[in-house]
Amino acid sequence: DHGGAALREIARILPSGNPLVVLTGSPLDLQRILSSDIGFKNFFLTRVEFPDPSPEQVARMFMGKMTEKGLIAGDGVTVEYLAELIATNTDEDWRLERNGRVSELLVYAVRSELRRRINFDDQASKMSVSPIKLMSGGSARMPAFAPEEVFVTVEDIQNAVVNGL
Numbered sequence: 001d002h003g004g005a006a007l008r009e010i011a012r013i014l015p016s017g018n019p020l021v022v023l024t025g026s027p028l029d030l031q032r033i034l035s036s037d038i039g040f041k042n043f044f045l046t047r048v049e050f051p052d053p054s055p056e057q058v059a060r061m062f063m064g065k066m067t068e069k070g071l072i073a074g075d076g077v078t079v080e081y082l083a084e085l086i087a088t089n090t091d092e093d094w095r096l097e098r099n100g101r102v103s104e105l106l107v108y109a110v111r112s113e114l115r116r117r118i119n120f121d122d123q124a125s126k127m128s129v130s131p132i133k134l135m136s137g138g139s140a141r142m143p144a145f146a147p148e149e150v151f152v153t154v155e156d157i158q159n160a161v162v163n164g165l
Contacts, residue, residue, distance in 0.1 A: 102165075106165065
């Protein structure tokens with residue numbers, strides 16, 4: 001851990017110029033650093049604290065990231081549904097440690113679920129008749145042309161929360 005050495009170096013350079021320094025971290029850790037004997041407090045004029053996102057805010061971030069990835073929310077995939085799912089299936093302390101990154105973790109987990117479904121590795125997609133399955137002739141191979149729209153279902157998200165978070 002080079003954190004202490006890095007902080008001492010920043011403290012050494014601060015008086016000699018006009019550098020822009022941004023410190024990020026948990027409020028408790030930052031308060032500990034700023035009040036340490038290194039002498040940081042006088043050099044940081046502005047302090048901006050962002051509150052931890054609520055499950056609804058995480059759900060909104062997820063929906064935005066999902067759209068950025070070209071995924072389409074299927075029937076029932078709403079901010080309200082996602083917020084409830086996140087609130088009931090994750091621990092508040094776990095969410096606080098990960099902050100807004102929970103939405104990225106959920107996107108990653110959903111994409112893994114979609115890969116499983118597209119590759120027909122799970123029982124649910126083996127029993128269902130999806131456009132991808134029809135395009136591939138029912139085999140375990142990927143279709144020659146990926147569909148233009150990939151819908152994320154409630155089941156995909158539930159599996160992602162259970163299997164991937």
